[in-house]
Amino acid sequence: MLSVVGRGLHDISLLTEHYIHLQSLELQYNSLTDLSSLSTLRYLLYLNVSHNELTSLLDFDPPLGLREVDASFNQINEMSDLSAHHSLAKLVLNCNSISEIKGLSSCHRLNHLEITHNQIERISGLDHLPIKHLDLSCNKIKKTENLETLELLTHLDLSGNKLRTLKGLQDHPLMGYINVEDNDVIDLTDMKYLREMTLLRKLNMKRNPLQDLPDYRLSVLFKLPHLTELDTDKVSAEEKVTAINMFAAPLELLAATDHMTNVRQRVLNQHFDLLLCTMPAVDTPYPMMVLCGPQGVGKMQMALQLVRDLQAYFGLGVSHTTRKPRVGEADSGNYVFVSEEDFEKMRSNGEFIETCCVAGHSYGLTFNAVESVAQEGLACITCMELEGVMSLKKSYFEPRYLLVVPQSLQVHVARMRERGYYTEAEIERVQSRVEKCIQIHQDRPGCFEQAINSDDIDQAYGDLKHLVVQQYLALSNDPTPFSSAGHYGSATSKGLAGTSQALAQVFSRPSSSATGRTRSVLEEQLYKRRLSQARAAVVGPAPPPRHSVSAPASIALDVDFGKEGIRDTSNVSLSALQNNQPTPSSSESRSRSGSSLSGFSGARDFSCSPISPRSQSPSLQER
Missing domain, CATH: 3.40.50.300 (P-loop containing nucleotide triphosphate hydrolases)
Known part of the structure; x- marks a missing residue:
């Protein structure tokens, strides 16, 4: 490994004459404009030429197995054809002037690509590449497109762009991290494009208009219950329960x-x-x-x-x-x-x-x-x-x-x-x-x-x-x-x-005692009260009970129904009611009032x- 950092180098030909077996080379923070002399380094694996004055990308004969290249913070405005770099696995081109992604179609081992702070307006040139980590933040991208063939994608950063929708992110079952901070996403329904990402754990949507919507965080957690981190904040179990109870309570x-x-x-x-x-x-x-x-x-x-x-x-x-x-x-x-x-x-x-x-x-x-x-x-x-x-x-x-x-x-x-x-x-x-x-x-x-x-x-x-x-x-x-x-x-x-x-x-249906449904204390009290009132208002002979009912010997009514002849039934005995024996004081008036549901015998005939x-x-x- 050779590291020559911040030395103001303009020419590196002397370095390469005696280091032909060099595998790792760090030349960042210099003033290099030409890398053609690196053609002699046939065994080079790692190259860092960031913070120089390069205008072209990898303008030297490709080494046998070059794997990682960092050419960020240069003056590169166009990506050259990298089809000869078959072993390239990581490429970093941050902070240049690139407007189009191209030249990578033959890089069949490329799994890490960073092209941030450039002038890219459209995602292209990445079809069928084995990319797992893709960072295109701080560009001018308006649509998430041409990503459907990146089947191995797990980490995606599109922050600082001009996205208005998340459509195009679907069909990535291995996705675990998405960053769309500082965009123009406005609709919570876009979460449907992320719903099938069961491995998605971290989602950052800070500084998007949809953050101002009511119950934004709980709504996202309800739609994406697998998240463990939302907008860089940890997701608690309490939040997930609250989200479910708010939007889809049992x-x-x-x-x-x-x-x-x-x-x-x-x-x-x-x-x-x-x-x-x-x-x-x-x-x-x-x-x-x-x-x-x-x-x-x-x-x-x-x-x-x-x-x-x-x-x-x-x-x-x-x-x-x-x-x-x-x-x-x-x-x-x-x-x-x-x-x-x-x-x-x-x-x-x-x-x-x-x-x-x-x-x-x-x-x-x-x-x-x-x-x-x-x-x-x-x-x-x-x-x-x-x-x-x-x-x-x-x-x-x-x-x-x-x-x-x-x-x-x-x-x-x-x-x-x-x-x-x-x-x-x-x-x-x-x-x-x-x-x-x-x-x-x-x-x-x-x-x-x-x-x-x-x-x-x-x-x-x-x-x-x-x-x-x-x-x-x-x-x-x-x-x-x-x-x-x-x-x-x-x-x-x-x-x-x-x-x-x-x-x-x-x-x-049978009564609740037969069906086994348990009433609350209040319901049980109300039921018993209505049961006693219904019995007291029975018109004519009542049907024989199918279930034995235990009750006090007398029923005290505390509700005045406002009907003639049913003002006071406190002396009505349960045994008299069960034996169809009306009380002398109210039998005649009860026969004039028909509203019991005991077999509907007291309701009007069904004409x-x-x-x-x-x-x-x-x-x-x-x-």
Whole structure:
């Protein structure tokens, strides 16, 4: 090794006459303009000629195995053909005046290339090279291009350029470090180009406009969970957990948080003057059905049609939403459209049973929406997505949950595009939601009672109607047969008489004591209170209980329902209720008040009176 640093050399011919076997040569900080005399150093392996006055690159006969060259801080404005340097593995050309990368096509061992602080405007000339470390910082590059063939790339530095997007960085599975500091990247969605880089550990995006976006750091960590360092700061485990909980919290966490919020606000703001018609009966809850599925599967269409065909049994539970109505949807009654401010006010007032956020819009089902259906003596059918289902499962309502999901993503995507009001971003999001629905149905047996294929909506509705009529309602004949032409039959009263008992006892799921769901302390207290109130308001003989119920000998009611004859039932004994013996003081008035759900015996008979206008709209839009 020979090191002659900072000696002001202009000529090195004397050095090379006596050192032909030299392998390492350091000549930095001199005034060299010509390296032709190095042609005699046939065994040279390492050469450092940085901080000189060279205008050309390696202008001497190539040694047999030259591996590393540092020619930074010179006056080189053009890269010469280096095809003769077959063994070159590292090349450093920082701080020159190079405007184009070229001459490296035959350097099949080059794995380290640095050309920083030059005038390069475009990435080129690197096709199929085995480069692992590439540093092109502080140039004038505007696009990340022509990198797809660098299959071994692990370290990339493009800081100090003029990049506006990270498109072009994808398809580098071995990438471990990326530096794009001091550029013009503005969109967090560009993280999708780095999502498949499972080995990426360090990412530096300082001094880019996207750093000013809300929750920038947590958003990046959510999209790139493998990072250990972001913007030169270490990533903690707490940050990763916070990012997941903010952008993709587990369904159980979302449901628990939503339920806790709704219960708290209802306790603080409501008087619990709940209608008897939505209180649990002695051994069966209020009959209710939920169609769950991602956008575009036709669940609202099927719910509306089922309400029209079985109007003596079902009413639509209309949800509130903050999204804008679509064409023909404003007056359909499928949703109640409210502003974000009004929605939050309703949430603060404790009006919702469940709420969830889908595609940036809030949805919620109110107590009034369910109670208005129950007041008509009908079972409630409503539609919601996964988050809403998980939240509703925390409440005292115990519906039957049916999953409506496509088996073919291609058919589903084509249907969404045909409707014309879904953006490509929404379609892409819905595809992931479809996969999530299917995964939950597979991983959590019992979460949904049945899955219905929505590839053909007409056939899906036929399957749904058959399931409801034959299994849930246990009717011997379908009162409104499904037409083979793909249209739905009209409602009729034939075969519906005397089926209210079937609706309450067959359609309803078993009580929570049978299903094994553990109630919270507050829910258990509310359930017991409503149970006692429902028993006290029973009209006529109650059905024999299917499960033994232990309770105090007397039930003290602390809620005045405001109905004649139900002001004071504190002396009603449990044994009298269980033996269907009304108390002398209130039996007559109770016979005039019909709102119990004990087999729906106290609700009005399920006649075929027309359904409310909200259920008759032809609009088939859904969330």
